[in-house]
Amino acid sequence: MKIDKRLEVEEFLNFLKAKILIYDIIYENREKNTQALLDLGITEIQRRKHIENLQPEDFVSGPTSDNFGSTPSGYLE
Numbered sequence: 001m002k003i004d005k006r007l008e009v010e011e012f013l014n015f016l017k018a019k020i021l022i023y024d025i026i027y028e029n030r031e032k033n034t035q036a037l038l039d040l041g042i043t044e045i046q047r048r049k050h051i052e053n054l055q056p057e058d059f060v061s062g063p064t065s066d067n068f069g070s071t072p073s074g075y076l077e
Contacts, residue, residue, distance in 0.1 A: 009056040
């Protein structure tokens with residue numbers, strides 16, 4: 001990963017993790033994602049821990065446009 005992209009991802013993750021401590025995480029209810037978590041045996045606690053432990057090395061691509069739900073947004077892969 002290029003150094004500037006790494007710094008951008010690192011900055012985003014630091015921002016995200018700080019916000020999680022204050023505001024928690026609200027998950028959009030998507031049936032296919034819920035089913036995938038069930039199929040993989042991942043609990044809500046494990047999902048949160050995975051998010052909290054994300055590192056810049058885990059970044060693949062993004063943000064990708066996402067028009068699901070009431071507010072168009074983006075997500076990182």
